[in-house]
Amino acid sequence: MEPSSGTGPEKRPTVDLVKDRNGTDQILLQNPRGASVKISLHGGQVLSWKTDKGDELLFNSTKANLKPPHPVRGGIPICFPQFGTRGSLEQHGFARNKMWLVENNPPALPSFDSTGKAYVDLVLKSSDEDTMRIWPYSFEFHLRVSLALDGNLTLISRVRNINSKPFSFSIAYHTYFSISDISEVRLEGLETLDYLDNMHDRERFTEQGDALTFESEIDRVYLNSKDVVAIFDHERKRTFLIKKEGLPDVDSRFVAVVWNPWEKKARALTDLGDDEYRHMLCVDGAAIEKPITLKPGEEWTGKLHLSLVLST
Ligand SMILES: O=P(O)(O)OC[C@H]1O[C@@H](O)[C@H](O)[C@@H](O)[C@@H]1O
Numbered sequence: 001m002e003p004s005s006g007t008g009p010e011k012r013p014t015v016d017l018v019k020d021r022n023g024t025d026q027i028l029l030q031n032p033r034g035a036s037v038k039i040s041l042h043g044g045q046v047l048s049w050k051t052d053k054g055d056e057l058l059f060n061s062t063k064a065n066l067k068p069p070h071p072v073r074g075g076i077p078i079c080f081p082q083f084g085t086r087g088s089l090e091q092h093g094f095a096r097n098k099m100w101l102v103e104n105n106p107p108a109l110p111s112f113d114s115t116g117k118a119y120v121d122l123v124l125k126s127s128d129e130d131t132m133r134i135w136p137y138s139f140e141f142h143l144r145v146s147l148a149l150d151g152n153l154t155l156i157s158r159v160r161n162i163n164s165k166p167f168s169f170s171i172a173y174h175t176y177f178s179i180s181d182i183s184e185v186r187l188e189g190l191e192t193l194d195y196l197d198n199m200h201d202r203e204r205f206t207e208q209g210d211a212l213t214f215e216s217e218i219d220r221v222y223l224n225s226k227d228v229v230a231i232f233d234h235e236r237k238r239t240f241l242i243k244k245e246g247l248p249d250v251d252s253r254f255v256a257v258v259w260n261p262w263e264k265k266a267r268a269l270t271d272l273g274d275d276e277y278r279h280m281l282c283v284d285g286a287a288i289e290k291p292i293t294l295k296p297g298e299e300w301t302g303k304l305h306l307s308l309v310l311s312t
Pocket of ligand 1: 086198220
């Protein structure tokens with residue numbers, strides 16, 4: 001990027017390798033305006049997403065266990081190749097517990113405009129024996145995390161079948177949004193949709209009425225969710241927009257998972273403070289209901305796009 005004229009030199013986006021307190025490698029993306037994203041190689045997981053004023057937008061539990069192979073209670077863990085307990089693997093699959101690698105020469109992503117963006121490419125491959133033992137398929141999962149000039153965060157996933165037989169998978173971006181208070185926020189974009197209620201053996205119900213508000217535990221998979229879902233946080237004067245895109249033929253498979261453990265379940269989770277459930281809401285862009293099947297050589301691309309709207 002060339003320095004701009006008149007207003008002094010334009011800063012460049014930066015990508016740095018940093019260490020956390022435990023000496024674990026993390027990637028720090030910074031855009032020219034000072035917004036930032038921190039990513040852990042453990043789980044290929046976004047841990048932090050901050051505005052240019054330094055406000056944290058993702059919830060992270062004060063009791064989160066950051067040591068591999070524990071999944072981290074906060075940020076954006078990636079559930080792959082299984083969501084929840086819908087299969088024989090560990091809860092939410094193995095991807096969130098594995099070490100990912102930084103990829104210097106990822107396969108070309110032709111539609112990506114890199115202008116002003118700080119981004120990094122990570123990869124998870126089915127190369128270790130442990131993974132092959134529990135999920136005997138050869139795959140590559142390429143993940144690009146990108147922070148735009150306006151502070152928007154995009155995760156682009158490409159899953160490739162490099163196996164000689166087909167395989168199926170589910171994927172969820174298990175996003176923990178930081179909110180003022182669970183009783184004060186509302187969620188729009190899921191009205192009138194059917195959902196499977198995980199608290200009632202995945203029984204199917206239809207959402208009624210207006211926006212969702214919260215007064216008890218919720219654990220639901222909303223089917224065929226619209227392109228944009230919004231979390232309104234009146235007290236913090238901010239709105240999160242969650243947008244997801246897939247290839248045309250898999251669009252209808254996108255769902256939105258909504259989860260908050262509420263008081264009783266929060267007490268049972270050792271990596272969540274007793275009252276912390278009040279300050280988090282998980283809304284995941286996901287493909288779960290109808291898993292995605294890839295034939296040998298095929299690739300699937302899915303995008304999660306997160307943005308913030310501030311009100312005065
Ligand atoms: O404790 P975990 O494995 O991170 O899972 C947390 C929650 O994740 C949600 O996505 C699931 O719908 C819940 O059923 C689950 O309890």
